[in-house]
Amino acid sequence: MINILLFAHLQELIGESKLCIDLSNLTVGQIKEWMETQYSQVNLQHVMTAVNEEFATDATVVKEGDTIAFIPPISGG
Amino acid sequence: MTTSLFEIIDKPIDVEEVRQKVTDRNAGAITVFIGTVREMTKGKKTLHLEYQAYPSMAIKMFEQISKEIQERWPEAKVAISHRVGHLEISDIAVVIAVSSPHRKIAYEANEFAIDRIKQIVPIWKKEYWEDGTEWIGDQLENVPYPKGNPSTSEEESCD
Numbered sequence: 001m002i003n004i005l006l007f008a009h010l011q012e013l014i015g016e017s018k019l020c021i022d023l024s025n026l027t028v029g030q031i032k033e034w035m036e037t038q039y040s041q042v043n044l045q046h047v048m049t050a051v052n053e054e055f056a057t058d059a060t061v062v063k064e065g066d067t068i069a070f071i072p073p074i075s076g077g
Numbered sequence: 078m079t080t081s082l083f084e085i086i087d088k089p090i091d092v093e094e095v096r097q098k099v100t101d102r103n104a105g106a107i108t109v110f111i112g113t114v115r116e117m118t119k120g121k122k123t124l125h126l127e128y129q130a131y132p133s134m135a136i137k138m139f140e141q142i143s144k145e146i147q148e149r150w151p152e153a154k155v156a157i158s159h160r161v162g163h164l165e166i167s168d169i170a171v172v173i174a175v176s177s178p179h180r181k182i183a184y185e186a187n188e189f190a191i192d193r194i195k196q197i198v199p200i201w202k203k204e205y206w207e208d209g210t211e212w213i214g215d216q217l218e219n220v221p222y223p224k225g226n227p228s229t230s231e232e233e234s235c236d
Contacts, residue, residue, distance in 0.1 A: 007199065009212040050134055050199070054137075055197075069199070071199050074197075074200060074214065075195075075200070075202040076128070076135075076195065076198050076201070077170070077171055077194045077195045077198075
């Protein structure tokens with residue numbers, strides 16, 4: 001299982017702040033593709049990701065128990 | 078009173094409390110930046126705002142910014158508090174305090190901190206206007222994948 005965290009407009013589009021899915025040992029890029037298939041309203045092209053609270057790339061492998069967060073363009077400060 | 082230098086909080090920020098966190102007997106200057114909610118942006122009137130954060134990662138990013146400041150200005154000390162939740166016009170969204178022996182570094186490091194917050198800290202702002210709402214992401218030109226690989230040391234279980 002991996003945890004998926006959603007924020008801002010992604011949270012509103014999907015209607016959940018957290019998903020728990022039975023996938024692991026996929027890359028961030030593969031999980032993005034999976035998400036876009038499951039939730040056709042979502043486009044993750046310009047969305048950054050973090051795995052276990054560190055910025056990741058599309059090549060980063062997400063393992064069992066990891067937490068992946070989709071980080072839309074930020075606007076703090 | 079909290080002693081943590083970096084905070085995401087859902088209550089009004091006490092500016093003086095943030096300043097006190099960087100107090101140092103060797104400091105000759107403290108700069109305090111206060112970011113507030115603006116009403117008019119490019120002719121459009123904001124009614125109020127909502128801020129959301131990924132708190133645990135936001136704190137890590139504040140710590141990284143502090144580390145970057147230490148590398149550039151070893152004598153500077155920084156504290157940052159960012160508010161989340163519903164904010165009205167003129168409310169304080171963020172407070173950054175930097176102390177250093179001399180003022181120049183306190184100014185420079187403080188500006189560095191707010192610039193980096195806007196690049197790497199996972200916090201989002203939702204604007205509420207008279208004719209609608211929108212999550213703001215005005216930094217598409219930034220692709221902040223900072224150095225370092227993701228840590229795999231922390232594991233969370235599914236609910």
